[in-house]
Amino acid sequence: xxxxxxxxxxxxxxxxxxxxxxxxxxxxxxxxxxxxxxxxxxxxxxxxxxxxxxxxxxxxxxxxxxxxxxxxxxxxxxxxxxxxxxxxxxxxxxxxxxxxxxxxxxxxxxxxxxxxxxxxxxxxxxxxxxxxxxxxxxxxxxxxxxxxxxxxxxxxxxxxxxxxxxxxxxxxxxxxxxxxxxxxxxxxxxxxxxxxxxxxxxxxxxxxxxxxxxxxxxxxxxxxxxxxxxxxxxxxxxxxxxxxxxxxxxxxxxxxxxxxxxxxxxxxxxxxxxxxxxxxxxxxxxxxxxxxxxxxxxxxxxxxxxxxxxxxxxxxxxxxxxxxxxxxxxxxxxxxxxxxxxxxxxxxxxxxxxxxxxxxxxxxxxxxxxxxxxxxxxxxxxxxxxxxxxxxxxxxxxxxxxxxxxxxxxxxxxxxxxxxxxxxxxxxxxxxxxxxxxxxxxxxxxxxxxxxxxxxxxxxxxxxxxxx
Numbered sequence: 001x002x003x004x005x006x007x008x009x010x011x012x013x014x015x016x017x018x019x020x021x022x023x024x025x026x027x028x029x030x031x032x033x034x035x036x037x038x039x040x041x042x043x044x045x046x047x048x049x050x051x052x053x054x055x056x057x058x059x060x061x062x063x064x065x066x067x068x069x070x071x072x073x074x075x076x077x078x079x080x081x082x083x084x085x086x087x088x089x090x091x092x093x094x095x096x097x098x099x100x101x102x103x104x105x106x107x108x109x110x111x112x113x114x115x116x117x118x119x120x121x122x123x124x125x126x127x128x129x130x131x132x133x134x135x136x137x138x139x140x141x142x143x144x145x146x147x148x149x150x151x152x153x154x155x156x157x158x159x160x161x162x163x164x165x166x167x168x169x170x171x172x173x174x175x176x177x178x179x180x181x182x183x184x185x186x187x188x189x190x191x192x193x194x195x196x197x198x199x200x201x202x203x204x205x206x207x208x209x210x211x212x213x214x215x216x217x218x219x220x221x222x223x224x225x226x227x228x229x230x231x232x233x234x235x236x237x238x239x240x241x242x243x244x245x246x247x248x249x250x251x252x253x254x255x256x257x258x259x260x261x262x263x264x265x266x267x268x269x270x271x272x273x274x275x276x277x278x279x280x281x282x283x284x285x286x287x288x289x290x291x292x293x294x295x296x297x298x299x300x301x302x303x304x305x306x307x308x309x310x311x312x313x314x315x316x317x318x319x320x321x322x323x324x325x326x327x328x329x330x331x332x333x334x335x336x337x338x339x340x341x342x343x344x345x346x347x348x349x350x351x352x353x354x355x356x357x358x359x360x361x362x363x364x365x366x367x368x369x370x371x372x373x374x375x376x377x378x379x380x381x382x383x384x385x386x387x388x389x390x391x392x393x394x395x396x397x398x399x400x401x402x403x404x405x406x407x408x409x410x411x412x413x414x415x416x417x418x419x420x421x422x423x424x425x426x427x428x429x430x431x432x433x434x435x436x437x438x439x440x441x442x443x444x445x446x447x448x449x450x451x452x453x454x455x456x457x458x459x460x461x462x463x464x465x466x467x468x
Contacts, residue, residue: 015039043243086352094146100139100231135234144205226255265348296447302463308385318391322453345377347395384419
């Protein structure tokens, strides 16, 4: 049986790796997700069937827990809207962290019970004890941090300024390290000590994420995902479970790499993310001087697009809210029939989580080659006749290029002013998610088409059709 279990683990890990690799392309992402799910299912079954060295089993509890989790997961997955997908991802991250905390607490309690009974010789090694404490710490930060991220994304928690955030977070980390070292060196200490470490870790998760501005949540989600992976890997070390270790390492490493890429895309420092000083909420910056906008009609924009050679669509969170992705695809089809080349410029942090726009456009069956990353899009924008901005704001804000006083100065953006004309679809003149006013709206190349994004695009479709 042990040989069968180990072989199953090998197959499960292989499926996880292959599945993760296939997630790199939308064309293979669905099959990659299924392969990874099969691998995880095989790992769970193999773990349940693995030989038990001592004691009884908890198959009834395990089955009840799995059935309950499956039912909740199915209900949530079926009910969640695409606009709320980032919030769901945050909750899943949090649950992964909570799982690591639960495992760690159980193991620490069992160890404490053994020590209290005088069975010190049966205790765990210092390395295992330290690993368990680290799993609890990382899991706790991922848990409360993800809950705060969920609240911010859902609009249930507002940005609250916490004085001396960096100093506070460093002090909490020092306290956690000190308590952990003391616990490892003095394993006879009461169970109050690991509980204290847990409480401080939970607080750190809150103080770490709370000061971070809502516009920076994509990076935070990616980082918390990496934390959850690390917590899972540490828990796997505690139990000596290979799929948990490798799966956690894969999630942790891929999440870390993505976090670094996201930081580069926003011109931020990963160190600032770790100490909690990352992109705090900033007040809107007023555009100085005379401000005037040029409002366009659907007919005006339709004429520009119908007789253009190159059109670029820039999707943002507003497109997700309006559920306008399928309307964009229909407009794309009509323009393409008239010989117009249509592409989509995807900024790495557009939307509320990494890949948010890619997922929405894939749902509308937009061909992946049409989705251009930041550098490709900027190169093509020089040859673009008209750029249609659908609900994006901060990722096209030219203040990042020419305003040193702007909080986003230095952030790589989609340089849409390189195109010959720009049309922005917005409901009104409100600032973006970061609260920074966008001088793009007042630029001489820009025309504003106000209204719901989906209805506006449907109006464009009708106007283009009428042009023949």
